[in-house]
Amino acid sequence: MPSRGTDPDAPAAAGSPEGGPEAAEAPEAAQPAEAAEAAGAGEAAKTAAAAGPEAAEPQAGASGSGQQTGDSESEASEDGRPAAGEAGSGAVREAGAEDEETGPEAGAPSEAEAELAAQRELRARIEERKAAKGGPVDSGGKLSGTAAELLAAVRAVESGEKSPTEFFDSPAFPPRRPSPAAAPSARPRAAEAPRRPPSPDPLTVRGAAAVLAEGGAPETLAGQVAGVLGERSAQLLREDPWRLLSVPGVRPEQADAFARALLGAECGPGDRRRAVALVSWLLERAALQGHTALETSAVRDALAGQSVPSPEEALQQAVAEGAVLVFQDGLEDEAGAAEEPGAPEGAGASGEAEPDGPPAPVLLGLDRYALAEESLADGLARLIRTGHGEVWEGPELVRAVGAHGVVLHTGGEAARAEAVAVAQAARERGLRAAVAVHSENGRRRLGSEAVTMAGLLSGEQGPARDDEGGFALDVLAVLDAPQLDVETAAMLVESLPDGCRLLLSGDPAVLGSAGAGRVFQDVLTAEVCPRIASRTPDPGPIGELVSGIGAGELNEVAAPGREVVIVPVHDAGEAVHRTVQLVADSVPRALGVPTEDTQVIAVAHGGAAGTRALNAALKQRLNPGPGRFGGFDAGDRVAYAPAPGRTVLGTVVSADAEGMRLECESGRVTVPRERVGSALRHGWAVTAHQASAMRWAAVVAVVPGDAGAALNRAWAYTAFSRGERHLSVVHGADKALAEAVASRSAPARTTRLRGLLVQLLAAAE
Template identity: 40%
Template sequence: MSGTPGSEAPSQVPPPQAAGRHPAAGDSGGGDAVGRAREALEQMGAPAGLAEPLVGALGPRAGAEISTDPWRLLAVSGVTPQQADYCARHVLGAEASPDDPRRGKALAAHLLRQGAREGHTALEEQRLAGALRSMGVRSVDAALSAALDGGEVLSFEMVDEPDDGDDFDGGDPGEVPDPDRWYALTRIGLAEQDLGEGLARLAGTSEPIMDSATAAETVEATAERLGAEVDPRTAAALVTVALRGVCVLQHGAGARVPVAHALACAAAIAADSEAGIAVASPTAQAAAEVNSALADLGAGGDVAAVPLAVLLETRSPGVHGRRSERPIEAGLVVVTGARWLDVDRAAALVDACADGTHLVLLADPAQAPSAAPGSVVADLVASRTVHVADLPEGPDAGPLARMAESVAGGELEEVGAPGREVVVVPADSAAAAAHRTVQLITDSIPRALEIPAEQVQIVAATRGGEAGTDALNAVCKERLNPGPGAHGGLDAGDRVLVTADGPGCAAGDVGYLRVADGDDGNGQGGGAPVLAVELPGGTLARVADPAQLRPGWAITVAAAHGGRWPAVVAVFPPETRASRPQVYTALTTAQRHLSLVQAAGPALAQGVRENAALPRHTRLVQVLREG
């Protein structure tokens, strides 16, 4: 990136990706604020279309703020540093110095927002300073101080103590190393800090729910009652759950039965000890899958999973009815599919657990980390501050699980699938991949496997391109539910993806849009339409803003994380930059059938073999170790 404010033309400043507007508090209707922002944008040569997202990001004084500090444009998603530099030169002329503290402040926050989109919760000072210098900021200290003074950024000092194991030799411990300084967006940094401190609180206040001998007897009695054979590893893990405040139970792709056993036995321990249990899953689809497994085991009446948004009584992103003042009414809280947890949701969950609550996270370590910032489960395991146990694989895992396990081991191999549980569909171009994908969901899978199109989910590696989710959704909309797009581009009956947490639903939920007539204020119909998403099981989750919905016939791997569907068409276009966790996560969203549309050629297997992890910069390990 150039260190001099660029000369990029104003017409090239892109509009934000997010649709709709979210006026800030105090902007009654937002019209005046948007108008003032539009005027300010036009004066600096930027598109007037940025006005609404700018007010959403900065509030009703957005126009005044960018007039005095044009680099505040970087608060809008999609605006690049070069484009903000152009606007600054347009407004400030020769005063638009590359080393202007306002520029440094905005660039620091921009880099942290960019990092958050990649899953990082914080950046170490040297890394952030190096990125700022590459953008022409010479006075890095002044830029970082300005960012801290602005309130959007926080700094944390952390001592990275080497993990040398237990040393009882009485040697000289040496000097305490100098602390490292990390920078984070305020909301994310505080959430990660709260999460670490909350986990330490649970670990420090918990008492055994049941002694080890009684817990083992309860597991044995539960297995006998259900006519099931519980693996000794599962029984040992459940004894740990009864004894310890925070546990991680790891499992693989074929552990549907052991996970159901673990939940049934945990419910029995909670019932016999009168502690009570609550089980949550990432999404409505995931909760339905857990409950199906419990029903198959004969334990459907003992315990049931609900979406985490339901357990926390989520009202809007970051706002929950269950919190420290009104905690979850259970002494044992279990979350399945916990790799999906980011620091925000995990912090909310821990905050809603009263002192002494036992928290259990069930997670598949081969899956990708959360779509939002954080690597919660991996950090918990790496910290060595919580108790970790492994569940066994289930009996006769089947072709889907075998293929997923081969990917987890670094190899993309075809497996025998006599019941067509897994089908690899080669394609020599993105256009061919798109054609085959639509053919599979609309014809081949419903006809050959008797799985209706409503139960087939497309999961694509990319959003853009001919075989990305945007293009596939457009074709599926035309084929499966054509309409004028009366509700923010959507129509009743469209399959939709929820993009923000809300009452009864979470980002990543997929359902069908239902529309009812609204009340006109006098108890009569004819008011603004009421939108709701019908989720698995028939639950209706009301949605206040159509901007929180996107077409959902095709969704990205990140959006699919935490979801499970009877059949999945996983699409890897030629431009895919694959990783092992990404491919594994896509495969494990399928319950009964997977069609793998492979247009990436040898690069897909190479990505699985060589890109073994998606590393993230986080602080949680150090926060946990500091206690």
Template identity: 40%
Template sequence: MADAPIPQAATDGGAPSAPGGGAVGRTRAVLAAMGAPEALAGPLVAALGPAADTVLSDDPWRLLALPQITPEQADYCARTALGQAASIDDPRRGRALVAHLLRRAARDGHTAIEERRLTAALRSARVSAPAPALEAALEDGGVVVYEAVEEPDDDFGFDDGEAPEMPDPDRYYALARMGRAEQALGAGISRLTAASEPIMDAYTAAETVEAAARRLGAEVAPETAAALVAVSLRGVCVLTHGGGARTAVAHVVACAEAIATDSEVGIAVAAPTAQAAAALNEAIAALGGDGERSGDDETGADGRVRAVPLARLLECRAPGDFARTAENPIEAGLVVVAGAMALDAEHAAALAGACANGTHLVLLADPAQAPSAAPGQVVADLVASRTVTVAALPDDPGPSPLARLTAMVADGELGAVEAPGREVVTVPAGSAAEAAHRTVQLVTDSIPRAVGIPADQVQIISATRGGEAGTDALNAACKQRFNPGPGAVAGLDPGDRVLIAADGPGHCAGDTGRLTAVGADGARVELADGSVATVADPAVLRPGWAITVAAAHGGRWPAVVAVFPPETRGSRPQVYTAVGTALRHLSIVHAAGLALAQAVRDTPAITRRTRLVQALRES
């Protein structure tokens, strides 16, 4: 493909930004000289720092730091700026392409790429000598490399008294931040496993669970009781469950709290988002009993432990910056995280690092869900590594229509379920336009009227972002319907439903809520758990009436409208995750035809390339 200029559509706003001075002004001048839209200046200063103008003058291929820029466009700008000095095999070009390819892989969820794959991709980008490009990327510091030797199936033997020749190691490249996080996660999990001692012996733990069950007036399943004994004995446990195990999950949290209280080690419970924490707290509160257990600050009015959003547990100060660290660990000897399939490598590393030696870490996860929105497949890798304890929780007896549907999808079938209480409704649509119309109709009228769930508790989840029934179009339609306004704050107005796209003090990436006000200190958002978060940078807010499946991962809502437009290219985990976010009601707007059922049947998993299994075994 020939080099190509960068169209204005590649910029965030589609038009040049207003004149300005400082770093942005200087960068704008450099962009103009190389034929690039000046509106890229702000994002480039954010990506490259205040010296972005100097960086770009020295190396025009640094434009690839922005995800919307293609290699062909960067080549065009480099040739405009450098003339004949812009060589296809320029080490600067190779260095930028390596980082670009790794960032693109990270957007697809991968944490590391094998050298042969990366080399092939570089050759496809017209790099005739990949080795110098890889070396330049490593010298730049933004990329790291790891070596691994595959363990042989059989023990090495010695023939004729000579030691066998060791195989050449495989080499894996990763963005430095990502690679170090995965290494830290492997080391952290290994530390917790090695340093752990039983909180209780098995007999005492079983008695504690029985006493907690009597107090709750609940019948705790034998599998759940056995899993709780394992929790008391082992440093790291993964407790797997299906979509119909809400009661079992609540039993685990309530009985784990009893174990932690009786052993005086303390407990902390977290979920990926505020809405997931609120749903878990509702399930815990629904359990019977006297509720007189704990005097800890993280308890509700009934005295039981309360789940908090993970970023709040880690005391997030800014994206990737947490107050809870090895030097200031979580003050609990038992840490339970529900919805753990939403954990990406960086958050999981922060969590493991914030657990002190001797802390028992419990991850509750539904393995049929899609992997995390950010890079990594933490739970799947932990299970595959065989370095942690794994136990399965049972489904609740008498599954609801929603539970039966998720079980059906997990088995590879997308079909109808009986729902006399209108818990599950399928709405066919013949086109994207009809799907969008039906979706807005469901939110504004049908669900509030027929099911009794108000519109502000209904979440739209679409399988696509673009198109007439994608999240962009649906958000525009919902804003016009529910809260028309000028979009004074990054396209939003107080009263809008919003999605928070980054962690911060009091909020998590993936939280949804209502924008209540904007002040000098930031935007205030009322979250599902009743808290109000102040988002310092309103630029991380997105319209939240309709969100993608990836953004919905880790969330739970009273009612969900899952939209599958004609252009949907789904998978079983994607569909399962979308339909599994509903607590009481699910409407499926189906415009994808037979292709959706085929995707559920024929695409059972989303595979990611990661290094966590290797990091765990190395540790």
């Protein structure tokens, strides 16, 4: 990396990077509103803060060391995503931690919640279709019998004393759909795009509010409670006060206080209802960190941390009541889960226990993620089996797509053109082809022919659907594949007709999805379809720097045109000052890059040099104002989270009774008034997870001195690769960055997709 300079105006000499901008990001899934903080939060936010339940940030959570979730920096949820813990038991322990942001949204369910509800409905339809085929949901059978029997079953399987088949209903995978050549397609009708459910009935909301008030909880939660629990929400809360934990943002200590107020002396830490609610809550929190399942030992440890007298019995009660599912179909080891970008292809765990080794761990999961992974595995296997085997002339990637139903393509930013060329080659052969990307920013860089994943699934962009609900497509190239979470990927694959060719393309070294799962990595390590690695490196000093990071080395790079500049700082205050100076003055003056084309990327939302502190300073310099629109002013740059895992950047235009009006890359967007406090934050500075799949002319990456524990290779790789022409690193972490790049990979995620896919295709042979 070039030598340090106060700003891009300084001579670009060569020097050795001591640290760098990286760090785990906090969950963004729920993306608490900065606006609410800046403006004083408003009455609803104040009430919620006083009463307790805080909104979780997420697609996201912070994982690893720091605030990241899963393999990526769990950004609260820019997308709405998780962010707070590490894999395995660590993830569960972090799940108990308090979220950084507060302010559960009152009233009707948010767009993110509505989308999740629609997804759950879709999963239910998929499950019904599978049941109609005559087979149970493979690998997802629940234990049966009394709590004592369940406890004995889990203990026996974990110890290896008995075979899992004695306790688990896990029949072999039945053969799936035949290829089109053998028989007509039997693909079930794909579900329509998710629709926002109607707002809860006012009477239901009032009833829930009355019970909440009786228990000392904020009445502003009534809308969310009614949306989650339905028409009987008031009755259900009285019968089981810990159902309050099902509302996003509510923490165990808050639910306990609510239960004590309603139940009095009947309330205790060993209450069965409390145990069941805590198990579900722990798994929901783990999902925010990227996990689709957790080992039973991790859940038991977390329950003990919540003062549950008998964690094992509590676990069995949750299983017996159907709150969670039990699996034992192989667990990815951490080496496979966090496969290094430079590792040999196919490296990683098999997910199967060795013949003479201990049995695979017993996993617990929520039905929504279990169903999504099983549906996704089924859909991918269907596409793989219905590959055409045609001979296409052209580059290696084009030939592979012609011959196979599913193809994987790995590479950096420059490699995106190779995936786009596949779609063009398909069109030249008279086939219907489309290219889908993660963000509107990525779509803009490719041109109007590309579609965003959200636009494709909603029907707002891309091809129409056929009579069965599938896309009228022969070839679909998905760029930014590492950003696919398991639920989105399941919806996508379920919508592809038999015989459609699917190309999944992306850079496996970047931070993973903001939502649960690690789809791209799981399919890569399953080794069930061709994998083509791009030989086209990203150009220039930034490309050279990022390539080294991917290999675990923070190298010196020559930057004669000030493409990479290191700005050393001593403390967080200086880091904020230098960042503002770079964005407002140095980069525009020395490099000719306008302020609006420069993006600041921070390690996390909180802290003296996190996104909140940076955005406050940048607003004061670039667009000072009183925050007349709920903490925002016309001209403010903002980050909007319309749904978990998605971040849309824009500029405030105006506000009225309907909500905040933004000018975004996709056009005008209106953020509903009730969503401004929870889904909108200032956006001059964002986390690396929010910045995934987006690029700007210039990037200023801020790595403060207290970011060391949160840094990892994936964070550095993602943050540093977002700049097209220039990268400034405001660096105060000394040697922590280089150490993180060399030895700390992204936190592992516990998932089941790889094992399911391997088992499914093996059974069909």
